[in-house]
Amino acid sequence: MPVLYLKHPDIDRTQWDAVVERSRQRQVYALTWYLDVVAPGWEAVVELDAAGAYITVMPVPWRSRFGIRYIQQPLFCQQLGIYGLTETVAEATYIAFVQEVCQRFRYVSGYHFNTANKLPAGLPPEVYISQTLTxxxxxxxxxxxxxxxxxxxxxxxxxxxxxxxxxxxxxxxxxxxxxxxxxxxxxxxxxxxxxxxxxxxxxxxxxxxxxxxxxxxxxxxxxxxxxxxxxxxxxxxxxxxxxxxxxxxxxxxxxxxxxxxxxxxxxxxxxxxxxxxxxxxxxxxxxxxxxxxxxxxxPIPVLRYDRLPSGVRYIKEVRMRLVRRRRGFA
Known part of the structure; x- marks a missing residue:
């Protein structure tokens, strides 16, 4: 089935909410109006059926710093990930969706999938998967x-x-x-x-x-x-x-x-x-x-990905050390 990356204005909100509401992974975090508040301008990966209707969706909450777009889990939004109309999400769908994201973003600080998502092997080698929990x-x-x-x-x-x-x-x-x-x-x-x-x-x-x-x-x-x-x-x-x-x-x-x-x-x-x-x-x-x-x-799967230029990565690490010292973590 075709997989598309959509900018915010191109998302069909009615179709999107219908998929989330009917999905096995159903969560309030993934509804369009909720995302509008916690991740203004959010984008998306969608999978279409033969008739061109949404059957699987994944929100992409992006931000920008120093002219670089990156993905960060929003506040008040513990889980996101993939929501679909099928009983389980196919491995090929996970791989295709993650590839769409990695092609467009150099940095993912930590994207939380939902507890019903089971990330497969075969993701891009630069991707790091860890776990948190609820x-x-x-x-x-x-x-x-x-x-x-x-x-x-x-x-x-x-x-x-x-x-x-x-x-x-x-x-x-x-x-x-x-x-x-x-x-x-x-x-x-x-x-x-x-x-x-x-x-x-x-x-x-x-x-x-x-x-x-x-x-x-x-x-x-x-x-x-x-x-x-x-x-x-x-x-x-x-x-x-x-x-x-x-x-x-x-x-x-x-x-x-x-x-x-x-x-x-x-x-x-x-x-x-x-x-x-x-x-x-x-x-x-x-x-x-x-x-x-x-x-x-x-468990909640967490995806991280870092292809930042070495100079930007160094500045980010220095800033994080300063913040940690200021907050008493180091």
């Missing part, structure tokens, strides 16, 4: 059975949150959880957090809210003070734990434990998958927290 909790069991999968510490902290008589409220105001993140988490992020990232989160939340697939929940104490916030995206059989933060007093009161348990209880017994969007392996405390709810670790 944590999935299938919710198709009774709540009592899911609760038994919590660790002893998580059960204890849940009881503490319940005894604190925290209230759960749904909201349309994203600003408190952004403020909590600025105050408590941003300083620990490698490379820092730009103001543009917060603006992008606001835009994305608004797009999600307008489509009725966002649930923004806070816990409040007896005085009405918010002490934790979580943003969940519910679409296509997935519940994505997209963003969360808590102030210092909220951490002690286990507000986020209460909120995650609330979602698990509400959707228990349904064919839904809670995706914790596991963080970088450096964040061992966060990984430990997520794992305490009993999810399964699931």
């Amino acid at each position: 944590l999935y909790l299938p919710l198709n069991k009774p709540y009592e059975q899911l609760y038994q999968g919590y660790t002893r510490d998580r059960k204890m902290n849940l009881k503490r949150a319940q005894k604190a008589e925290l209230a759960i409220e749904e909201s349309t105001d994203i600003e408190p959880v952004i403020r909590f993140f600025r105050e408590q988490a941003a300083g620990r992020i490698y490379g820092g957090v730009s103001e543009a990232a917060y603006m992008q989160l606001r835009q994305l939340y608004e797009a999600l809210r307008q489509r009725g697939i966002a649930r923004l929940c806070y816990t409040t104490d007896a005085s009405g003070r918010k002490n934790g916030g979580c943003l969940f995206v519910i679409w296509g059989g997935h519940i994505v734990y997209l963003f969360n933060a808590a102030p210092q007093h909220g951490r002690k009161q286990n507000g986020r434990t209460l909120l995650i348990n609330h979602i698990i209880r509400e959707y228990a017994g349904q064919e839904m998958l809670l995706d914790f969007e596991s963080p970088n392996e450096r964040e061992q405390d966060i990984l430990h927290f997520y794992k305490s709810f009993g999810p399964e670790a699931t």
Whole structure:
């Protein structure tokens, strides 16, 4: 089947979304409106059937620096990769799609395929494939059975949150959880957090809210003070734990434990998958927290590719060393 590389204006958005929605790999990250927010101007590789209709698609989130176009995984978009109408993606399709990308970009800093993608041997020799992971909790069991999968510490902290008589409220105001993140988490992020990232989160939340697939929940104490916030995206059989933060007093009161348990209880017994969007392996405390709810670790293939000129590569390495030193990683 023909494989084409498409610039942004040439993408048939209706066909694209139809493929993503019907695909076995179905994820909200790959819908056109979502990509418009997290990767403006994104491009694509598509495979056509005999009638010229899309049957397989792959988003290409590109950026440009020093006049060089490159691919970088967008914020708020843990997975992308290939989405198709067939039960499995053919090896030839993986190879053809990756070749299309490598022909057009000298540098891929790290492109995350989705957990249903299985990259074959036979990719271009310059391509390096590694793995990261996410944590999935299938919710198709009774709540009592899911609760038994919590660790002893998580059960204890849940009881503490319940005894604190925290209230759960749904909201349309994203600003408190952004403020909590600025105050408590941003300083620990490698490379820092730009103001543009917060603006992008606001835009994305608004797009999600307008489509009725966002649930923004806070816990409040007896005085009405918010002490934790979580943003969940519910679409296509997935519940994505997209963003969360808590102030210092909220951490002690286990507000986020209460909120995650609330979602698990509400959707228990349904064919839904809670995706914790596991963080970088450096964040061992966060990984430990997520794992305490009993999810399964699931690998995500990550593609990297570097054909940068030696001079540009040297400048990039020097810059990375300076950033790491400034952030306390070296």
